[in-house]
Amino acid sequence: MSQKVYFTNSPAIAIDRYITDSGSPKTFILTDENTAEHVLPVILSESRQLRDAEVITVKAGDVNKNIDSLSYIWNRLQNGGATRKSLLINLGGGMITDMGGFAGATFKRGINFVNMPTTLLSAVDAAVGGKTGINFNGLKNEVGAFKEADAVIISTVFFKTLPVEELKSGYAEMLKHGLIDGKDTYRRLINHNVESADWDNLLDILEESVNVKRRIVTEDPLEHGIRRALNLGHTIGHAFESHAMKHNSPIPHGYAVAWGCVTELTLSCLSLGFPSEELHRFATYIYDTYGPYTFTCDDYPELIELMHHDKKNTSSEINFTLLKDVGKIEIDCTCNEDDIKSALDIFRDLMHV
Amino acid sequence: MSQKVYFTNSPAIAIDRYITDSGSPKTFILTDENTAEHVLPVILSESRQLRDAEVITVKAGDVNKNIDSLSYIWNRLQNGGATRKSLLINLGGGMITDMGGFAGATFKRGINFVNMPTTLLSAVDAAVGGKTGINFNGLKNEVGAFKEADAVIISTVFFKTLPVEELKSGYAEMLKHGLIDGKDTYRRLINHNVESADWDNLLDILEESVNVKRRIVTEDPLEHGIRRALNLGHTIGHAFESHAMKHNSPIPHGYAVAWGCVTELTLSCLSLGFPSEELHRFATYIYDTYGPYTFTCDDYPELIELMHHDKKNTSSEINFTLLKDVGKIEIDCTCNEDDIKSALDIFRDLMHV
Numbered sequence: 001m002s003q004k005v006y007f008t009n010s011p012a013i014a015i016d017r018y019i020t021d022s023g024s025p026k027t028f029i030l031t032d033e034n035t036a037e038h039v040l041p042v043i044l045s046e047s048r049q050l051r052d053a054e055v056i057t058v059k060a061g062d063v064n065k066n067i068d069s070l071s072y073i074w075n076r077l078q079n080g081g082a083t084r085k086s087l088l089i090n091l092g093g094g095m096i097t098d099m100g101g102f103a104g105a106t107f108k109r110g111i112n113f114v115n116m117p118t119t120l121l122s123a124v125d126a127a128v129g130g131k132t133g134i135n136f137n138g139l140k141n142e143v144g145a146f147k148e149a150d151a152v153i154i155s156t157v158f159f160k161t162l163p164v165e166e167l168k169s170g171y172a173e174m175l176k177h178g179l180i181d182g183k184d185t186y187r188r189l190i191n192h193n194v195e196s197a198d199w200d201n202l203l204d205i206l207e208e209s210v211n212v213k214r215r216i217v218t219e220d221p222l223e224h225g226i227r228r229a230l231n232l233g234h235t236i237g238h239a240f241e242s243h244a245m246k247h248n249s250p251i252p253h254g255y256a257v258a259w260g261c262v263t264e265l266t267l268s269c270l271s272l273g274f275p276s277e278e279l280h281r282f283a284t285y286i287y288d289t290y291g292p293y294t295f296t297c298d299d300y301p302e303l304i305e306l307m308h309h310d311k312k313n314t315s316s317e318i319n320f321t322l323l324k325d326v327g328k329i330e331i332d333c334t335c336n337e338d339d340i341k342s343a344l345d346i347f348r349d350l351m352h353v
Numbered sequence: 354m355s356q357k358v359y360f361t362n363s364p365a366i367a368i369d370r371y372i373t374d375s376g377s378p379k380t381f382i383l384t385d386e387n388t389a390e391h392v393l394p395v396i397l398s399e400s401r402q403l404r405d406a407e408v409i410t411v412k413a414g415d416v417n418k419n420i421d422s423l424s425y426i427w428n429r430l431q432n433g434g435a436t437r438k439s440l441l442i443n444l445g446g447g448m449i450t451d452m453g454g455f456a457g458a459t460f461k462r463g464i465n466f467v468n469m470p471t472t473l474l475s476a477v478d479a480a481v482g483g484k485t486g487i488n489f490n491g492l493k494n495e496v497g498a499f500k501e502a503d504a505v506i507i508s509t510v511f512f513k514t515l516p517v518e519e520l521k522s523g524y525a526e527m528l529k530h531g532l533i534d535g536k537d538t539y540r541r542l543i544n545h546n547v548e549s550a551d552w553d554n555l556l557d558i559l560e561e562s563v564n565v566k567r568r569i570v571t572e573d574p575l576e577h578g579i580r581r582a583l584n585l586g587h588t589i590g591h592a593f594e595s596h597a598m599k600h601n602s603p604i605p606h607g608y609a610v611a612w613g614c615v616t617e618l619t620l621s622c623l624s625l626g627f628p629s630e631e632l633h634r635f636a637t638y639i640y641d642t643y644g645p646y647t648f649t650c651d652d653y654p655e656l657i658e659l660m661h662h663d664k665k666n667t668s669s670e671i672n673f674t675l676l677k678d679v680g681k682i683e684i685d686c687t688c689n690e691d692d693i694k695s696a697l698d699i700f701r702d703l704m705h706v
Contacts, residue, residue: 067424074489074496106459109486109497110575133462136427142463143427145498301504 004151004215005128007207008343009200011116011155016087018114019049024087027053028077030100039118040157042181043091044085044225053089056078058099065095065134074104077111081261088113090149094126095218097149098141101132105147115149120170120206121254124177125133128150128210129131129217146222149281154206156199168289169254172233174205176261179282180229182327185212190285228331232321236343239306240293246302253294258286259293262350266343267335268322275325292351300341307340311316357504358481362553364469364508368442371467371504372402377440377701380406381430382454385413388445392471403583406442406644407433411452416450420496426456430464430508434578441466443502447479450502451494454485458500468502471511473523473559474607477530480505482570501677507559509552520547521642522607525586527558529614530565532635533582535680536575540546543638567694581684585674586614592659593646597654604646611639612646619696620688628678636703644651645704653694660693683701 002137006014019027027050031040036057045052056076058069077088090100090113104113117127133144161166171194178186188205192198220227237253244251260284263295268274295303298346307318317334324330335343359367372380380403386394389410397403409429411422430441443453450468457466470480470531512520520553524547530540541558545551566583573580590606590613597604615636621627648656660671670687677683688696 067420071420077491078492078495106455106486106496106498108495108558110501131462133459137431139431143459144430145459146462328566 003128003130003148003214005150005210006153008153008155008202009085009157009203011012011153011157012043012050012104014153014155015043015114015116016047016049016246018153019087022087022112022150024085024112026082026086027089028056028080028081028082029053029087029089030056030073030089030103031091032058032064032093032096034060035118038161040091043116050089058096060095060125062095062135062140067136070099070103070134073100074107077103077107082107082111084108084111085110089116090114090127091118092122093117093119094122097122098132098144099134101130101147101149102134104149105132105145105169110147110148114344117152117154118159118165119134119162120159120202121173122170123154123206124170124173124209124213127154128213130221130231130343135286148221152323154203154210156203156206159202160197160199164195165252167317169252172254172258172261173286174209176230176233176257177209179247179261179265179323179326180216180321180329181212181230186210186326188323190281194289226329226331228319229329230320231331232323232329233257233264235307235318235320236260236263238301240308242309243295243299246292255290255293258290259347259351262286263343263347264320264322265317266346266350267320267333268324270339270342271333272322272324272330274323278326280350292353294351294353295348297341297345300344303344304340309345356481356483356501356567359504359506359561360510360556360563361506362556364506364509364510365403367506367508368467368469369400369402370516371506372440373667374442374639375465375503376643377438377465379433379435379439381409381433381439382406382442382444383409383411383449383456384444385411385449386444387413388449388471391514393444396420396469400581403442409447413448415448415488415493418452418542420487420489423452423456423487426453428458430460432457433692434442435460435464436462437461439464442469443467443480444469444471445475446470446472447475450475450480451485451497452487453498453499454483454502455487456503458485458498465503468505469511470505470507472515473512473520473555474526475523476507476559477523477526477562477566479573480507481566483574485493502575507556509556509559512555513550513552517548518571518605524606525607525611525614525662526610527562529583529610530562530639530677531571531584532618533585533674533682534565538562539679543634547642559583579682579684580600580652581672582674584618584683584684585676585682586610588660588671588673589613589616589656592656595662596648596652596656597646597661608643608646612700612704615639615694616700617673619699619703620673620692621677623692623695625677625683629677642705645706647704647706650694651658653697655672655694656697657690659679 086334088104115127117123130148133141178189237257241256322333441457468480470476483501486494489495531542590609593608675686
């Protein structure tokens with residue numbers, strides 16, 4: 001794990017120390033309009049090293065993670081006199097760390113960049129692991145690079161003003177990390193209430209959860225094998241997300257992953273003997289925290305069609321990451337449509353739909 | 354050296370074998386309008402595996418190595434159904450291998466690509482070593498990535514229709530590789546006449562020359578140290594190139610490098626004791642092959658100003674790669690302006706200007 005990840009309640013001190021140690025002569029901060037208003041002023045007031053930094057602000061929202069915004073960032077770096085020794089700080093959610101990471105990976109063939117995630121979802125997911133990129137022609141993350149941030153500074157102080165829905169969305173990815181890591185990590189997550197304002201405890205379990213991802217990414221940075229473990233809950237989760245979008249009632253990414261995990265653990269029960277009492281406990285936690293996702297058996301063909309579109313699929317079969325038990329991963333599982341339909345039936349029962 | 358480089362008189366057989374071995378389900382060929390007319394039909398007629406390949410043609414010329422052409426390539430890959438398992442073949446000069454390499458490095462965060470250089474300059478320089486990129490806002494290679502082609506197929510059969518000026522331009526980079534490698538390689542290059550049509554001998558010495566670059570790149574892929582040896586002749590060469598451009602009489606890149614090598618070997622004599630008889634022998638070869646580059650001492654301030662702009666400079670001093678002798682490299686040499694002016698004086702003497 002060559003990438004430095006700092007977990008801290010004092011992010012301004014951490015970034016100041018990083019800049020001093022790196023000896024970087026010039027610093028740029030990439031942020032979006034929301035973060036520029038709500039988070040940036042706090043960091044700027046607490047930091048000594050960021051006073052002369054040049055701020056690059058782009059419009060918020062995944063729809064702006066595109067080639068126009070990327071060109072704007074390259075332009076600002078160029079006009080700001082950025083050299084190969086300059087530093088780019090990506091301060092924002094996943095949209096900012098994805099796009100800023102790609103800008104940093106490619107400007108002059110690569111300058112150092114640091115991610116400072118301001119949402120729980122980006123802290124646990126996008127900011128760590130080296131996947132950078134932009135959307136292109138309406139396809140998500142179609143263009144990008146594998147390039148790890150030189151450092152990541154993770155702090156729960158940024159999350160205090162987040163809507164609870166955002167916190168829950170990020171927490172779903174943490175739960176997924178617990179499921180693939182093992183019972184100890186998983187139990188601590190299931191016993192924490194994300195709606196409480198216990199930021200110190202959240203920082204501790206966040207560190208544990210991020211380190212699960214880091215261990216897997218170190219083993220397989222380019223996603224040829226075990227990194228696909230991180231795909232748990234996502235094949236069906238993405239299908240739920242697209243289904244909701246098509247029916248004009250979009251759901252947060254993390255909610256889709258939470259429901260996707262329940263359905264894929266059901267599949268794991270059916271095909272790999274995942275313990276059914278563990279499935280029921282997990283489903284209850286998800287139902288209590290996220291409520292149900294509602295659909296009928298008339299939606300099954302559409303959902304299965306959407307699963308076929310997942311970009312991890314290389315053939316006509318649908319590829320899943322499943323579990324034999326908590327922490328016991330099986331990548332590259334293929335399931336037939338009958339099993340998937342049974343899992344969707346059981347999911348609806350578990351969600352009291 | 355993990356990158357496969359094939360030196361062959363039968364490039365169609367080499368690419369067919371590569372495609373069969375790689376098992377890639379879909380192939381795209383990137384080329385420019387000139388290459389599409391003069392080289393592509395020959396390859397297509399001789400290859401079995403390229404019959405169903407999708408051809409992406411962009412406008413020729415370095416001015417088109419830009420974000421618009423890059424977006425067009427991403428677009429064509431997307432619309433052509435390219436997946437992570439697809440293969441992109443870059444068939445052309447340095448403009449095509451640079452831009453196609455960057456497209457390949459970034460489409461879906463990286464697909465396999467193969468370079469088939471059709472000019473001597475791109476064979477010996479751009480196609481090997483992993484520097485990919487595009488120009489941006491008028492600055493050369495401002496945006497890009499370090500990513501080696503999965504394979505490079507080098508064949509002198511492509512060069513038979515090149516103008517002799519193009520051949521000589523590429524040969525200058527080969528001479529540079531000889532100078533930094535050692536006396537054996539260097540002697541063989543100095544004893545070859547690039548204006549002869551001895552394609553088999555050219556393929557042999559080209560292989561030797563390309564392998565010099567590969568050894569250096571393997572040692573220092575990201576140009577933190579010894580890779581700067583490849584910069585020999587380029588600090589002053591780039592200044593000559595920009596100077597000629599500004600005065601509306603552009604010179605080929607390789608010619609600028611050849612003259613830059615003479616001047617930097619002169620500097621090497623002055624500051625590191627490079628043998629003066631070796632300098633004179635080299636200068637005679639360059640004069641006989643490339644003729645002189647003409648300027649007066651009134652141009653010195655402008656030339657020195659241009660040397661300051663070289664992107665390898667990190668401070669106000671001018672950074673050179675010099676030689677103590679053929680094959681004895683000293684990177685990160687700084688010279689004062691008096692030495693540079695003396696070297697320019699001696700260069701003009703050696704070129705009978």
